[in-house]
Amino acid sequence: MINSIKTIKIKSIVDECSDIKSFSFEIPKNNKDMSIEPKPGQFIMVWVPGVDEVPMSISDCNDMGDWSFMVKSVGECTNALFNLKVGDFIGIRGPYGTFFSLPSKNIEKAFLVGGGTGIAPLNYLAKVLTQHEIKTVIIEGAKVVDNLIINDNINKEISEIIYCTDDGSYGQKGFASETFENVINEESNERLKKIEVYTCGPEKMMYKVFQICEQKKIQFQASLERMMRCGCGLCGLCAVDPTGLLVCKDGPVFDSKTLREMEDFGKYKRDMTGKKISL
Numbered sequence: 427m428i429n430s431i432k433t434i435k436i437k438s439i440v441d442e443c444s445d446i447k448s449f450s451f452e453i454p455k456n457n458k459d460m461s462i463e464p465k466p467g468q469f470i471m472v473w474v475p476g477v478d479e480v481p482m483s484i485s486d487c488n489d490m491g492d493w494s495f496m497v498k499s500v501g502e503c504t505n506a507l508f509n510l511k512v513g514d515f516i517g518i519r520g521p522y523g524t525f526f527s528l529p530s531k532n533i534e535k536a537f538l539v540g541g542g543t544g545i546a547p548l549n550y551l552a553k554v555l556t557q558h559e560i561k562t563v564i565i566e567g568a569k570v571v572d573n574l575i576i577n578d579n580i581n582k583e584i585s586e587i588i589y590c591t592d593d594g595s596y597g598q599k600g601f602a603s604e605t606f607e608n609v610i611n612e613e614s615n616e617r618l619k620k621i622e623v624y625t626c627g628p629e630k631m632m633y634k635v636f637q638i639c640e641q642k643k644i645q646f647q648a649s650l651e652r653m654m655r656c657g658c659g660l661c662g663l664c665a666v667d668p669t670g671l672l673v674c675k676d677g678p679v680f681d682s683k684t685l686r687e688m689e690d691f692g693k694y695k696r697d698m699t700g701k702k703i704s705l
């Protein structure tokens with residue numbers, strides 16, 4: 427699906443933590459492309475006029491149909507987004523890409539492991555899993571407490587959040603992947619068959635979680651980030667080795683079977699010129 431850019435007005439901006447902001451906007455009425463509810467894991471291309479266009483995961487779609495995304499300021503376009511105010515206009519295309527599949531009937535518990543802006547699609551996924559009454563454990567990691575997004579909106583009867591920081595300034599001390607390993611080691615072999623793991627965040631973290639899931643034969647889905655230009659399967663910039671799968675069209679969410687075939691998963695990305703960059 428290739429959509430044209432829609433101009434939208436920013437409805438709200440929330441400081442989620444020291445370096446991440448959430449932006450929400452109303453979908454223009456009678457917009458055919460955007461009339462379908464986006465699914466957790468899908469992304470939009472966000473255009474800041476006069477600056478650039480960048481991919482952003484959808485972090486929520488609320489009861490009023492407003493969509494949200496979370497931004498970490500890392501360069502020119504995300505800095506420009508950080509400087510915008512409520513009422514400013516930006517352009518949106520999408521939603522694009524694959525999405526997290528909901529667990530099959532035999533699954534009793536979902537583990538969501540994320541860090542940084544990787545928590546954006548996982549937040550939305552957690553909300554949908556809760557609506558389906560699927561028990562959910564979210565493991566959220568950050569370097570220090572100031573970088574953690576504290577989520578007070580979860581349904582505590584169904585969901586649980588375990589926070590961890592690299593320096594131990596909040597929650598458990600250590601990486602999200604280590605906390606995940608500790609938690610999963612407490613599950614019996616029989617229960618491991620009834621678990622599905624979803625992850626998004628720094629690729630080294632996702633790769634570690636993938637290795638644990640491979641070893642323990644746990645069902646697994648990850649959302650990858652690659653450099654994108656078109657976001658919709660035209661330019662080839664986001665192709666992964668050696669399969670040629672496009673992260674924008676065949677992903678960003680991939681299951682274990684596809685990830686096993688990827689040479690670059692957990693090892694390298696490519697820059698805008700196609701040059702390999704080690705992770």
Ligand SMILES: Cc1cc2nc3c(=O)[nH]c(=O)nc-3n(C[C@H](O)[C@H](O)[C@H](O)COP(=O)(O)OP(=O)(O)OC[C@H]3O[C@@H](n4cnc5c(N)ncnc54)[C@H](O)[C@@H]3O)c2cc1C
Binds near residue numbers: 482483498543651652
């Ligand atoms: C499917 C997908 C979903 C994403 N979701 C989010 C999100 O929810 N929130 C968020 O803050 N960021 C998200 N990103 C990353 C975001 O797109 C980049 O941070 C952004 O493009 C950087 O643009 P810039 O001009 O600010 O920085 P630049 O100056 O262009 O680059 C700064 C750094 O960001 C990396 N980067 C640049 N462009 C991209 C790109 N198109 N894709 C991936 N990395 C890039 C570069 O390697 C560089 O290290 C997502 C990326 C993808 C592919």
Ligand code: FES
Binds near residue numbers: 655659663675
């Ligand atoms: S970004 Fe152009 S093909 Fe994926």
